[in-house]
Amino acid sequence: MKIKKGCALFHANDPLHFLYTVSAGTFKTCLSDNEGRERVTNFFMPSDMIGLDAISTERHTCSAFALEDSVVFPISYYRWILLPGDFPTIKQSLTQLLSREIIHDHEMLLMLCSLNADGRLANFLVSLSSRFVKRGYSANKFVLSMSRRDIGSYLGLRLETICRSINSLRTLNIVKFTGRSVEIVDMLALKAVEQGCEKRNKRWSIGHCF
Amino acid sequence: MKIKKGCALFHANDPLHFLYTVSAGTFKTCLSDNEGRERVTNFFMPSDMIGLDAISTERHTCSAFALEDSVVFPISYYRWILLPGDFPTIKQSLTQLLSREIIHDHEMLLMLCSLNADGRLANFLVSLSSRFVKRGYSANKFVLSMSRRDIGSYLGLRLETICRSINSLRTLNIVKFTGRSVEIVDMLALKAVEQGCEKRNKRWSIGHCF
DNA sequence: CGTGGGGTTGACTCAAGTCAATTTGGGTGG
DNA sequence: CCACCCAAATTGACTTGAGTCAACCCCACG
Incomplete structure (x- = not known):
């Protein structure tokens, strides 16, 4: 699935249908609050997974944009993640990815303050x-x-x-x-x-x- | 399980044995980098779960301290979380909790900058x-x-x-x-x-x- | 060949950090 | 119960790093 430079992969508040792994190119995710303030929360390179923060609300909380012409591999949320019982490996690694993202965010917080x-x-x-x-x-x-x-x-x-x-x-x-x-x-x-x-x-x- | 005011529930780098839900009292989690800088990453009130960021590394990345005399309910990581197949509900809600923590951290990041x-x-x-x-x-x-x-x-x-x-x-x-x-x-x-x-x-x- | 977005640089401002002095208040031991 | 102690909190004076505003450069692109 190809995404042109500057185009959005998804927008904040879109319902979660897919998670994406980046195959080629780079993405940024932008968070914006109700006052119009905006912030880049992360950059994504090939093999990174985008969209994890959407899981608890089943809606994307940030928007993702391609920084150059890029390719992503979509992973159906309902098919692979939501169905109970199946694919324990995927779920296990999903938990890993989520936890790693938390660690990254904590590092960011520490960095911003120190x-x-x-x-x-x-x-x-x-x-x-x-x-x-x-x-x-x-x-x-x-x-x-x-x-x-x-x-x-x-x-x-x-x-x-x-x-x-x-x-x-x-x-x-x-x-x-x-x-x-x-x-x-x-x-x-x-x-x-x-x-x-x-x-x-x-x-x-x-x-x-x- | 009772924890006295000022005492640690766990320290950064401790191996992950338990996640904890707070039954009574309050906790803070502190992250510290190798330079001795320290930062409070979160405060926890009854019904909150502590320790989620440890899942990817199976070691705690922050230290948790009781801010007053407190009570926690420990959840064995190996028994409830790690075993494959069983307890899909727990795992599902674990994913939810992780994802929610990411959202919280993103809000913190946005707040710090804006x-x-x-x-x-x-x-x-x-x-x-x-x-x-x-x-x-x-x-x-x-x-x-x-x-x-x-x-x-x-x-x-x-x-x-x-x-x-x-x-x-x-x-x-x-x-x-x-x-x-x-x-x-x-x-x-x-x-x-x-x-x-x-x-x-x-x-x-x-x-x-x- | 103009136009506009990204990037660079300078001058100035100000919010928060720093340092220091002082007060308050909870806890402890006599 | 009181006196004392120490950590927490408050307040003031001063400094400073990064924000703000503005001018300008550069190059890609129509």
Whole structure:
């Protein structure tokens, strides 16, 4: 099933008919509240599954858009997931996927609260890099399929701030940016920035949990 | 199974043996990264289930602490969840719970990025209120079991900021605070603050998603 | 060859963080 | 029962990182 760049796979509030695994291309999911505020909740690469958050309400809670011409493999919710008893393996792995998504969201929450703009961008790049490696691509050179605005939305920052953080990492000779092509020059330094080590060492601890 | 105030139900990295439903009392779950930064990811009231994020790794990813003397009902992970085939109802509802947790986390992410300090506190109070109502307590009067610091950590703010936001809501005659006792005087105004309506109307939109 | 969206940069502002001083209040031991 | 102690909460003064607004560049595309 092919999806053209910029087209929606589904919209928020659509009834859940399919979950999708990405075969080729990239997607973003956008959450929007009743005030018109919008936020990118995640980016999806080949082999990722989209739509898991719809399961409890049986309606999609976010909208999914293709960031480039893409291909997805639809999985019928009723046929594969809902029918009781059958396909225990699928259900088991579904539980795994859901739980993993929760962990991802928790990491995002922690990141949003504990890292400054540079740290967030570094974190984003490192995590992208590791996802590329898992799929057999280079860890150090890749092309972003999302705009600065999308990255900003995902990281809870404005696009201007993303530009400035890119600049900041560039002047430290940690990464090279040309448009949407990225080359990570010094992965260790990048991870150091991600850890927010230079300054603010013991910030954001809430102290001992009792 | 009784847990004393301040004691841990489990720690991050503990192997997953039980999920717990809260019978009485309140809990918080704390996530901490390798830098010692810590964050409260959620508060749990009676009938909530704790530990769901551990399912994919079979190890707890966060630590859970009792905020007051509490009682939990443990559910053996291996006996009830892991065994294939049996108890389809439990598994179905488990999927529901997981998916709902994802939605909650997404709402948190959206909130963190779109609301200022007052809005976040208002949002927190409204959501607490509705949870109390669901359990048969008053919507307008309740006692917080968590400290200002915990609230701040949960909302991505410092405890001083929480104090100031409390003050700000108090001077607007929206809530009354005495220590940890809260009385919501004007729920509508509180929800208005939560929506962040006074200022910053069209902020944080990322524009049309294509 | 103009037009528009994405990207970059600068100047300025302000909400929340930081640090520090002080008050409050619950719990404990004499 | 009271005095004391310590953690929690409050308040003020100051700092700062990221948001805001605006100008401008660049290139792809009709």
